[in-house]
Amino acid sequence: MKAMFLIAGYVVVLLSTKHVEEDEYWQGEYWFLLLSSILGMVMMTSSRDLVSIFVALEFLSIPAYMLAAWRKRDIKSNEAGMKYFLLGVFASAVMLYGMSSLFGAANSTLLVDIGKSITATGGLSALHALGIVFVIVGFAFKVSAVPFHTWAPDTYEGAPIPVTAFLSVASKAAGFVALVTLIYVGFPQAKDVWQPFIWVLAAATMTMGNLVALRQTNIIRMLAYSSISQGGFILMPLAVAGTRDAAGPALQSVIVYLIVYAAMNLGMFAVVIAASRTTRSGEISSFGGLFSYAPGLGVLMTIFLASLAGIPPLGGWIAKFTAFRAVLEAGGGWGYGIAVIGAVNSVIAFGYYGSIMREIWMKPAPNGETSAVKTPSSLIAAMVITTAGTIVFGVLPGVVLRFGDLADLTGAFGR
Numbered sequence: 001m002k003a004m005f006l007i008a009g010y011v012v013v014l015l016s017t018k019h020v021e022e023d024e025y026w027q028g029e030y031w032f033l034l035l036s037s038i039l040g041m042v043m044m045t046s047s048r049d050l051v052s053i054f055v056a057l058e059f060l061s062i063p064a065y066m067l068a069a070w071r072k073r074d075i076k077s078n079e080a081g082m083k084y085f086l087l088g089v090f091a092s093a094v095m096l097y098g099m100s101s102l103f104g105a106a107n108s109t110l111l112v113d114i115g116k117s118i119t120a121t122g123g124l125s126a127l128h129a130l131g132i133v134f135v136i137v138g139f140a141f142k143v144s145a146v147p148f149h150t151w152a153p154d155t156y157e158g159a160p161i162p163v164t165a166f167l168s169v170a171s172k173a174a175g176f177v178a179l180v181t182l183i184y185v186g187f188p189q190a191k192d193v194w195q196p197f198i199w200v201l202a203a204a205t206m207t208m209g210n211l212v213a214l215r216q217t218n219i220i221r222m223l224a225y226s227s228i229s230q231g232g233f234i235l236m237p238l239a240v241a242g243t244r245d246a247a248g249p250a251l252q253s254v255i256v257y258l259i260v261y262a263a264m265n266l267g268m269f270a271v272v273i274a275a276s277r278t279t280r281s282g283e284i285s286s287f288g289g290l291f292s293y294a295p296g297l298g299v300l301m302t303i304f305l306a307s308l309a310g311i312p313p314l315g316g317w318i319a320k321f322t323a324f325r326a327v328l329e330a331g332g333g334w335g336y337g338i339a340v341i342g343a344v345n346s347v348i349a350f351g352y353y354g355s356i357m358r359e360i361w362m363k364p365a366p367n368g369e370t371s372a373v374k375t376p377s378s379l380i381a382a383m384v385i386t387t388a389g390t391i392v393f394g395v396l397p398g399v400v401l402r403f404g405d406l407a408d409l410t411g412a413f414g415r
Helices: 002-022 027-046 050-068 075-106 111-120 126-142 151-158 161-186 191-213 219-238 244-279 295-309 315-330 332-362 377-395 397-406
Strands: none
Touching: 002 027, 002 161, 002 244, 002 377, 027 050, 027 161, 050 075, 050 161, 075 111, 075 126, 075 151, 111 161, 126 161, 126 191, 151 161, 151 219, 161 219, 161 244, 191 219, 191 332, 219 244, 219 315, 219 332, 244 295, 244 315, 244 377, 244 397, 295 315, 295 332, 295 377, 315 332, 315 377, 315 397, 377 397
């Protein structure tokens, strides 16, 4: 996961290079804040203590609040940063209250000690349960799970597009890394508390995200709700992670999904940035006839959209396959129920991904647009990296499955 954060950060740097220069943003501070946030994500991956987890969370979040408002003269960017900041601070306060409850119950901030305290007291205490729920609520905000998602659409739309890509991939992945660490190391014996909670979050997140995405006309807002929905699919295997037979597959699925999602979503944003240099619009209709005057971008956007929809042989199919395999192996009402909801949502998702494909291939270019799109070399490099990852992960799934296998219960979490 550390490698994924660093590579994703490098791709975001490629996305940002010309974008930051041409729009006259403050450049030195931009790169410093971006690297500071990535450092917080790397720290999060190694954290096995409530204090270090919280410090890492603030380390990655505070620079992101400022980056979201980087277009200082744009009222939407100011709104994005303010909304993200206020709701982020509120979520941090809720999480910190939960952490203090867990510390009070376990007399330690180490996750392994918290896990031991749950079994040592002869069962789950009310203080443990309260702390677990509040901590999960805090990270549910970070991964934009419904109903803690309200900041995401406005923040994604108002922030500079490279920052939006960064928030939707790297920042979201950091939240999931923390959730996985807490569940597998700190709360493995408290599944009666977190499993039903995450099950509801997963079902609501994928359903709400998909249904609202169908109504969007702005591609950034559509990708924001798509990101919310994809977060629901990542939560899906965690909703059955407390089942003995599904614990390993669920962990593997989350890691695989995060890696594949990073490749295809960053690639999608790279194409949007490249195409919008000509269209100067974020409306989905502005991508009409893209293939007629920029065939390369049209093909790449179709690849990323198809991958997000889970169509073989692109990377998205192996991500969804591992998620469904985990919940089906868990069996029972929990597993089969969330699998049915996930299957229905997979079909719904193709509706809005397919509508953009229709614009690209079947609709005329708006205002007779026929001029060639001039794509900077940094954007081309970003698209090459993400396209290669999306195709390789789908055609050779064993490549990405190996990374999932590395994150096993005895290796990564010392159990």
